[in-house]
Every structure is written in C-alpha cells, then in structure tokens.
Amino acid sequence: MAPDGFQTASRLAQEGQFAAAEQAARRFARDNPRHPGVFSLLGRLAADGRAEEALAAYDQALALAPDHAPTVSNRAQALRALGRSAEALAAYDRALTLKPDYAVAWCNRAETLCALDRAEEAVESADRAVALDPTLAEAHANRAQALNALGRHADALAAAQQALTLRPAAPRALRHGGDALTGLGRSAEAEQAYCQALSLAPRLAEAWIGRGLARQAQGRHAEALADLDEAVRLDPDSADSRYHRGLLRLMTGDFAGGWDDYEHRWGREGFLRRSAPARLVALRDQLRIRAAPADLAGRKVLVVGEQGIGDQVMFASLLVDLARDAAEITCVCDPRLLRLFRHSFPQIAFVGLDRLGAVETAGFDEILPLGGLAYAYRQGRSAFPGAPYLSPSPEVVARWRARLGPGRPKIGVSWRGGTDLTGAAGRSLSPEALATLISIKGVTWVSLQYGDTAPVEARQAGGDAVTVFPASEIDDFEDLAGLVMSLDLVVSVQTALIHLTGALGQRCLTLIPSAPEWRYGATGATMPWYSSVELCRQTTPGDWNGPFDRVAAAVRAARESV
Structure with a gap:
C-alpha cells in the first residue's frame, strides 16, 4: 500500500467514513504488521459495538508500543465495555502512570469507579479531569454520575448542567441530570x-x-x-x-x-x-437462585440474611414456609435479631452475620439468600398468609408493661426513615410535621426512633411529654419487640419498625409518601406481608394532612376506649 495509507485511513475516520477507514487500515496493517498506530486505529474503529475486536487490536498495538498512554487508556475503555471494570481501572491507572496529566483518562476512570460503586473516588477522579481540562463535558457528566451515587443530587444537577452548557446534545449528561432531578x-x-x-x-x-x-x-x-x-x-x-x-x-x-x-x-x-455481607458475596457462586419448594424438600439448608434489618424481618416470614419443607435449617442474620428469632423459630438454628465466616458451608445441601425464598413461596398474593410470625418472650413483654404502667393509651412513634441514598427526605417527617403529630393530647407518646431522638427529647407537646428510652435498651430487637407489644398503637414512617410491628401482629398506622417503596404496593390501605399494618397514603407529595387525619381519628378512638 502507498506510504500515506495510514494517513488516508485516519482521514477517512475523521470524516466519519468508518467502513472505508477500516478497510484502508486493514490493508495497511497487512502490509505493515509492526505499525502500532494502525492497530490502535482499528481498535478505535471497533470500539462502538465490537469491544472484543477493539481489545484485541489494542493488545496488538501495545505489544509493539507498550508505553503509549492513549492506547492503554483506550484499551481500558474496551475492558469497561465488556463489563471488566476492575481490569479497566488497572489499565487507566497504568495510563495515568505514563501520562499523569491525561484528562481523558482521569475522566473515564471516574466512570469506571462509578461502575465499581466507588463513588467518592470517582468524584475525585472527575475533579482531576475537570481541573486539567474544564472544557471536557464528559468529565462534568461523570462527576454528576458519581455525585448522584452519593446522594448529592443538587451538586449532581449543577455538574450535569455544566456538561450540557459545554455540549448541549449530550445524552449521558441529560440522563445524569434526570437522575439528579429524580433524586430531588x-x-x-x-x-x-x-x-x-x-x-x-x-x-x-x-x-x-x-x-x-x-x-x-x-x-x-x-x-x-x-x-x-x-x-x-x-x-x-x-x-x-x-x-x-x-x-x-x-x-x-x-x-x-x-x-x-x-x-x-x-x-x-x-x-x-x-446490601450483602462480604462473606455472602464471596459465596455468590454457591447460592441457589430461583429455588422451588421441591428443591428444598428434605434438604439441609443454610439461609443467609441480606440487606437491612427491616428486610431481614420481612423476609423472615418465609422461614415458616421453609421449615415445612427442609429437613434442617441454619439461618444467619443480624446479631440484633438473634434473641427474637431464636424465641420465634425454636426449630431453626441462628447465627449472627458477624459469625458467617466461621460457618462451615460445605455441610449444607443448599445455600440461599433469605430474600431468595420469596421466589419459592410467594408467587401470588394468595401466598402471603399475613399472619404474625415473631414473638418476644413473655418475660420481656411483662417487664415493659410493668415499666410503662397503667393509665392513658401508649402510642409508639417513629418519624425518620432511610438515608440520603434511600429517599429519607421524602419518607420522613419534618420537625413541623412531627410537632403536629405528637401534639395530640390525652395519650403517652413513646419514641421508637432508631438513632437521633433530639427532636422529641424533653419536648412538651401540649403538655404531654414524649417518652424516650436509651438506645441501649431497645437496640436488641427482642427488647424492642417487647416494648412494641406493650403499646396500644404504633405510628411510623417507612422504616424497619413497620416490619417488626407487622410481624408481631401489633396494630400499626404507616405514613406512606406519594411515591412509596415497592413493598407497600401501588395502591390500597393494606400490604400483603402483614394484616395488622394500615397504610395512610399521601395523595399529594409532601402533604401529610390526609394521613394525619387518619392517625388523629385512631388516637382519639384509643383514648376513648380507656
């Protein structure tokens, strides 16, 4: 091929004539097999949709010129497209060792860190890219992606808007801006x-x-x-x-x-x-996924808790079903649930999640994640029994009842649920809304809030104090369950307390935002998991007036029944 064949292929690629460019590049590569640039070009031409071919081309280029930073970086992109994010990150780090001021590599490294769920590092990497090249729209878009992953949606929206200022027709920046708006x-x-x-x-x-x-x-x-x-x-x-x-x-x-x-x-x-303990992630390849009841019949089964403590309480209803089929069950759960679960399911052996590493998994016929039992036992609405399945020891309940004493109705309250990443703002009560709720007179309000209870501590609400117990007294869920069973009613936003109260069969009014979590269903006043939980839904985002009216009516009824 003519000496200028490589330049011709490059020019065709720049003009968008990709098929012609690839043909020219392949002819040149056939005659010049030790030209690294042509293999790098072939990699770029295959990058959109043919990542395996792109990776092979980049490997050929790097075999001839191993220290060419742009090719190392492009190879990382191919690895990323193949879902091999950890290898891609190592390749970006190699490119940046060769060329520390390479803004594009810092930018794409940020996206890879997002894929690995390392959002804080991704923000730092995107910040480096922006500092090196403030006009790099993709770096601002990747920064928006990382900030969204951290729940910093207002900052993410600003970053996405900056990306769109630089490149108005940027689909990824629009998408990350949409994610930020959704989060807000x-x-x-x-x-x-x-x-x-x-x-x-x-x-x-x-x-x-x-x-x-x-x-x-x-x-x-x-x-x-x-x-x-x-x-x-x-x-x-x-x-x-x-x-x-x-x-x-x-x-x-x-x-x-x-x-x-x-x-x-x-x-x-x-x-x-x-949402999964590290040891469970290590066992991922051994997990039985989509098991049917017949697969578990007569088997020795290890069930491992996953996600938050509320999820573990909710999915524990499935242990009732599993116990009818399996010959022997060991369940690994949050240590705070051990006492309550052991009392509620005496036929099952329980181990704390902190001890999962000491469990000899080879002795079990099947290993399942706790939530995976739903596939086996909850294939339709009629498969949800809705019956109570947890019970604290009578001694714990008696101790709480004696401590609370007789008198007016006792109503538990929890007003904050979730984190920035799980929609806490939309599902929690503002201080003003909380004050409105607990201003109802003639009852004893009891805090069941996990964590910061400052909004109600020592507060007088129309002359009625809110009782707050030290966290150490209700951190263990059997103690918390005993307290819940000693109350006349529970009022709560979406939080683990709902699952505990429903699993105990205690009456609970749940304050549901207009866009609830999946487990509460799209409509209706009930949820399939628990028959004792009543859903008080918002009809307008942020407006708790309707739900509060239902709570006030229930509180008045409880007060008048004494």
Whole structure:
C-alpha cells in the first residue's frame, strides 16, 4: 500500500467514513504488521459495538508500543465495555502512570469507579479531569454520575448542567441530570430530561430505566413498565433494568414476574457492596437462585440474611414456609435479631452475620439468600398468609408493661426513615410535621426512633411529654419487640419498625409518601406481608394532612376506649 495509507485511513475516520477507514487500515496493517498506530486505529474503529475486536487490536498495538498512554487508556475503555471494570481501572491507572496529566483518562476512570460503586473516588477522579481540562463535558457528566451515587443530587444537577452548557446534545449528561432531578423529587422535570436523552440516543438503556423510574414516581405504572421492558429488550443482560423492573412488578402485584426479575440483584455491584455481607458475596457462586419448594424438600439448608434489618424481618416470614419443607435449617442474620428469632423459630438454628465466616458451608445441601425464598413461596398474593410470625418472650413483654404502667393509651412513634441514598427526605417527617403529630393530647407518646431522638427529647407537646428510652435498651430487637407489644398503637414512617410491628401482629398506622417503596404496593390501605399494618397514603407529595387525619381519628378512638 502507498506510504500515506495510514494517513488516508485516519482521514477517512475523521470524516466519519468508518467502513472505508477500516478497510484502508486493514490493508495497511497487512502490509505493515509492526505499525502500532494502525492497530490502535482499528481498535478505535471497533470500539462502538465490537469491544472484543477493539481489545484485541489494542493488545496488538501495545505489544509493539507498550508505553503509549492513549492506547492503554483506550484499551481500558474496551475492558469497561465488556463489563471488566476492575481490569479497566488497572489499565487507566497504568495510563495515568505514563501520562499523569491525561484528562481523558482521569475522566473515564471516574466512570469506571462509578461502575465499581466507588463513588467518592470517582468524584475525585472527575475533579482531576475537570481541573486539567474544564472544557471536557464528559468529565462534568461523570462527576454528576458519581455525585448522584452519593446522594448529592443538587451538586449532581449543577455538574450535569455544566456538561450540557459545554455540549448541549449530550445524552449521558441529560440522563445524569434526570437522575439528579429524580433524586430531588422533581420527577416530571426528570422525565423531560430522559425524553431529551432518548431523542438523541434511543438505544441508551439507562435513560429508559431513568424515565421508567420517573414515571413510576408519578404513579404512571403502566408507562413505567413499558419503559423498563424496553430497557430489558435493549440490554437483556443488564442486571439494573431487570432489578428495577422487578421492583415495579412487585409493587403492582405481579409477584411471579417480579421475584424472577428481583433475583438479578446479585448482578448489581451497588447491591453487592451496600446490601450483602462480604462473606455472602464471596459465596455468590454457591447460592441457589430461583429455588422451588421441591428443591428444598428434605434438604439441609443454610439461609443467609441480606440487606437491612427491616428486610431481614420481612423476609423472615418465609422461614415458616421453609421449615415445612427442609429437613434442617441454619439461618444467619443480624446479631440484633438473634434473641427474637431464636424465641420465634425454636426449630431453626441462628447465627449472627458477624459469625458467617466461621460457618462451615460445605455441610449444607443448599445455600440461599433469605430474600431468595420469596421466589419459592410467594408467587401470588394468595401466598402471603399475613399472619404474625415473631414473638418476644413473655418475660420481656411483662417487664415493659410493668415499666410503662397503667393509665392513658401508649402510642409508639417513629418519624425518620432511610438515608440520603434511600429517599429519607421524602419518607420522613419534618420537625413541623412531627410537632403536629405528637401534639395530640390525652395519650403517652413513646419514641421508637432508631438513632437521633433530639427532636422529641424533653419536648412538651401540649403538655404531654414524649417518652424516650436509651438506645441501649431497645437496640436488641427482642427488647424492642417487647416494648412494641406493650403499646396500644404504633405510628411510623417507612422504616424497619413497620416490619417488626407487622410481624408481631401489633396494630400499626404507616405514613406512606406519594411515591412509596415497592413493598407497600401501588395502591390500597393494606400490604400483603402483614394484616395488622394500615397504610395512610399521601395523595399529594409532601402533604401529610390526609394521613394525619387518619392517625388523629385512631388516637382519639384509643383514648376513648380507656
């Protein structure tokens, strides 16, 4: 081929004539097999949709010129496209060792760190990219992605807007801006951002997911499901799209399809890092996924708790079903649940999650995550018995009743649930709303709040003090259960207390925001898990007046019954 063949291939690529560029590059490579630049070019031409070919081309280029930082960085991109994020991060680090001021590598490294659920490091990497090249729109977009992962949605929105200022038609920046708006509770605006992203990149599965979640937050469940179906169609192997579709299916009562999708949580890096103990993650390849009851009959089964303590309490209802089938069960759970679970399920052996590493797993026929039992035993609404399944020891209950003493009705209250990453703002009561709630007279309010109780400590609400017990006295869930069983009523926002109260069969009024968690269902005053829990739903975001009216009526009834 003519000496200028490589330049011709490069020019064609710059002009967007990619097929012609690839043909020219391949001809040149055939005649010049020791030219690293042509293999790097072939890698770039294959990068969009042919990541395996791109990786092979970059490897050929680096075999000839191992210290070429841009090629090392491009190779990292190919690894990232193949889902090999840990290897991609190592490659970016190698590129930055060769060229520390390489803004593009810092930028793409941030996206890879997000994929590994290392958001704080991702912000730092994006900040380095921005400092080196403030005009790099993708760096601002990746910074927005990382800030969203940290729950810093206002900062993420500002970063996304900066990216769009630099490049107005940037689908990923629009998508991350939509994620920020969703996190800020501005779901209608978020939907518009996702629509813009999809008009530019209709195959961007993450934007279909985002728009689906924005529509779900607005109560438009059929449209949301259609969006999530499209995300699954575009990327059938995406754990994110299947997981989010699963939660929506569960919310709307499609339990068979919902639990099937829900099992994809084990493919999500964020879930593994935040919601599963490290030892359970190490056992992932040994977990029995989508087990049927027949698979468990007569077997020796190890069940391992996952997610938060409220999830473990909720999914513990499934141990009742498993106990009818399995020959022998050991369950690993949060140490705070050990006393209560042991008293409630004497036929099951319980071990604290902090001792999971000492459990000899080879002695079990099957190892299952606790939430995975739902696939086996809750395939339809009729499969939820709704009956109480936890009970503290009578001695614990008697001790609390004696301590609380006789007199006017005693009502437990919890006003804050979740974190910045799990929608705490939307599901918690403001100080003003809390003051309105506990100002109802003629009852004894008892704090059941986990953590900071400063908003009610020593507070006089219309002359009625709120009783607060030291955290050390109710941190163990058998002690907390004994206190709950000694009350006349519980009023709470979405938190683990709901699951405990429902599992005990104690009456609970739950204050539900307009966009609730999946487990509370899309509509209605009841949830399938517990027959004693009554849902008081918002009809307008942020407006608790309707739910508070129901609570006030229940409190008055309790007061008049004494």
